[in-house]
Amino acid sequence: MEPFHVHTGIVAPMDRANVDTDLIIPKQFLKSIKRTGFGPNLFDALRYLDEGQPGMDNSARPRNPDLMLNQDRYQNATILLTRGNFGCGSSREHAPWALLDYGFKVLLAPSFADIFYNNCFKNGILPILQENSVIEQLFTAMYAEPGFTLTVDLEKQVIIMRDGQTREFDVDPFRKECLLNGLDDIGITLRDQDKILAYEEQRRHITPWIFSEV
Amino acid sequence: MKGKTLYDKLWEAHLVTQRPDGTALIYIDRHLIHEVTSPQAFEGLQLSGRTPWRIGANLAMPDHNVPTLFQERRSGIDGICDPVSRLQVLTLQNNCKNFNILEFDMDDQRQGIVHVVGPEQGATLPGMTVVCGDSHTSTHGALGTLAQGIGTSEVEHVLATQCLLQKKMKNMLIKVEGELDESVTAKDIILYIIGTIGTAGGTGYTIEFAGSTIRSLSTEGRMTICNMSIEAGARAGLIGVDETTLSYVQGRPFAPTGEMWDQAVAYWKTLVSDDDAVFDRVVEINASDIAPQVSWGTSPEMVLPVTATIPSPEQAVSETEAEGIQQALRYMGLQAGQKITDIQLDRIFIGSCTNSRIEDLRAAARIVVGQKIAPTLKQALVVPGSGLVKQQAEQEGLDNVFKEAGFEWREPGCSMCLAMNDDKLGNGEHCASTSNRNFEGRQGFGGRTHLVSPQMAAAAAIAGHFVDIRYWKGMA
Numbered sequence A: 001m002e003p004f005h006v007h008t009g010i011v012a013p014m015d016r017a018n019v020d021t022d023l024i025i026p027k028q029f030l031k032s033i034k035r036t037g038f039g040p041n042l043f044d045a046l047r048y049l050d051e052g053q054p055g056m057d058n059s060a061r062p063r064n065p066d067l068m069l070n071q072d073r074y075q076n077a078t079i080l081l082t083r084g085n086f087g088c089g090s091s092r093e094h095a096p097w098a099l100l101d102y103g104f105k106v107l108l109a110p111s112f113a114d115i116f117y118n119n120c121f122k123n124g125i126l127p128i129l130q131e132n133s134v135i136e137q138l139f140t141a142m143y144a145e146p147g148f149t150l151t152v153d154l155e156k157q158v159i160i161m162r163d164g165q166t167r168e169f170d171v172d173p174f175r176k177e178c179l180l181n182g183l184d185d186i187g188i189t190l191r192d193q194d195k196i197l198a199y200e201e202q203r204r205h206i207t208p209w210i211f212s213e214v
Numbered sequence B: 001m002k003g004k005t006l007y008d009k010l011w012e013a014h015l016v017t018q019r020p021d022g023t024a025l026i027y028i029d030r031h032l033i034h035e036v037t038s039p040q041a042f043e044g045l046q047l048s049g050r051t052p053w054r055i056g057a058n059l060a061m062p063d064h065n066v067p068t069l070f071q072e073r074r075s076g077i078d079g080i081c082d083p084v085s086r087l088q089v090l091t092l093q094n095n096c097k098n099f100n101i102l103e104f105d106m107d108d109q110r111q112g113i114v115h116v117v118g119p120e121q122g123a124t125l126p127g128m129t130v131v132c133g134d135s136h137t138s139t140h141g142a143l144g145t146l147a148q149g150i151g152t153s154e155v156e157h158v159l160a161t162q163c164l165l166q167k168k169m170k171n172m173l174i175k176v177e178g179e180l181d182e183s184v185t186a187k188d189i190i191l192y193i194i195g196t197i198g199t200a201g202g203t204g205y206t207i208e209f210a211g212s213t214i215r216s217l218s219t220e221g222r223m224t225i226c227n228m229s230i231e232a233g234a235r236a237g238l239i240g241v242d243e244t245t246l247s248y249v250q251g252r253p254f255a256p257t258g259e260m261w262d263q264a265v266a267y268w269k270t271l272v273s274d275d276d277a278v279f280d281r282v283v284e285i286n287a288s289d290i291a292p293q294v295s296w297g298t299s300p301e302m303v304l305p306v307t308a309t310i311p312s313p314e315q316a317v318s319e320t321e322a323e324g325i326q327q328a329l330r331y332m333g334l335q336a337g338q339k340i341t342d343i344q345l346d347r348i349f350i351g352s353c354t355n356s357r358i359e360d361l362r363a364a365a366r367i368v369v370g371q372k373i374a375p376t377l378k379q380a381l382v383v384p385g386s387g388l389v390k391q392q393a394e395q396e397g398l399d400n401v402f403k404e405a406g407f408e409w410r411e412p413g414c415s416m417c418l419a420m421n422d423d424k425l426g427n428g429e430h431c432a433s434t435s436n437r438n439f440e441g442r443q444g445f446g447g448r449t450h451l452v453s454p455q456m457a458a459a460a461a462i463a464g465h466f467v468d469i470r471y472w473k474g475m476a
Ligand code: SF4
Pocket: B063, B064, B113, B114, B115, B134, B136, B352, B353, B354, B413, B414, B417, B418, B435, B436
């Protein structure tokens, strides 16, 4: 997992509440054997006018011109601004995989679904909670200014606007440390690798047959 | 100091470290891998530049979507018709090659359903912790093993660290005492238990099955019991080690030999709950209360003796239960008050990690021998749990018994248990199945599953409907 320190990027809207994980990545794409490559099918039912299927050439599909995310000014966005209860529904980890594969590194919303929120951290995405009024202001500012960007400083826990204004945000200290150091669950466990090795050493004497090769 | 349960002992023996919030790192002795839940875990390893912690702890084989028809099987992976299945099976093979992990591939005689093959090979041994990205990993608990199903991100975690992150469960004891009717099997015991405690009865617990009835079962029967612990809500089910366990394990390809065998046996004999062990919950079951069971609804707890009639929503004790019954009746196309023995069947499936071992096939064959399946059936399938089970059955002539009766004799795999390959039910069809889940659509869109023992499925195949095998004498 890539460490997350300070990130600056274009902000794009997903201007609706209760975006569920099936909307983030529809179930027909879950048969894949990969965790990468979901980006072109992120929000598939919203971004395209036809029904998406695995293996289609997405560049040839009719795009939904009414979806703001499809507009030129939001291309290469890395920060998603959205509404409440983002990521509800099934616990599929494909949802953060798809957001990450599309390029999003930061999500801003007034609330997130629980499991999804945790899954984001595990995959190196920073979900930031802000009050409704702040989210509202950000939507207004973003719509008013093509190419609207924000900077997020995780160490200092602040969002910095281009005019220098800042907004603080909360993040669990343990999750913060993991993101700053690029530690996923495996990385965290591997900090205990001496203990795992010591355990193995001891068990090699007590139950040696466990360590015979299959 | 109070005594310890078997689960306490296994937990303590595998505890690497515990964090302040109670989350523990548990060391994993054996990791079994199949094609459906592993590809993203391997990809994750690759993306992060990690390698498996202990390669020799892993054993892989495709089972969920391998074809079971000989014709489709004959030309190996290239011959798999469904592209998604082919890609998954191929990806497993490539990953195992890349990471140097032992795989019993599709053409290997030892290939089969991972939960049948693990114990069969001695890859699962008493006292081990065993995980697999599949919820029926609980099967292996029959050997006094702490065995549990895990998700894809945990598969990656185990590959990379040889550990699982988890909190300790509570202890439940289910004691079955007394003598079983000779036509009543391990499958009936576990269905009866699930009917008694419900599908959430074991949630948050590790269940130990004990008592004279359980002791009298073979290791294979014990696997059938532990297999369905997950349907009772428990991630792991366990049975203490005894002479039956030891004689099952001895001589298996991966079992220890010589001096190491003696050392292992001395340790394994300690793998029982202490007499003064304290359980958080105890359930007592009288074996003589258990009749052959048939599930009638869309959850494994919707199960009744074969002599019963289909329940009505009015019998329910709560509104939720009434709605559940109503919904199940609608999906299953059944009427309240209808006799279970009047349910007409379309297909029969003998197989799955619950009931596809040699004893299951022998028991079914004994019922079938010299008879013909009912002409009203569309299909009756026997799918052995592994290549070696199939070979053994063929040596005993069981394949001919089934084929002469009109059954199809297939290649090993999960098959119609979850219908990932072509073996599935049609919309509205009723199936007597020896598998473990009767959820809506599990065996095919609109398919109606009735969970039963191999003997009950075999007799139902001959009669075309369920019969009480305690009194049934065949059709002739
Ligand atoms: S036989 Fe069925 S329950 Fe068992 S592992 Fe295969 S799909 Fe799962």
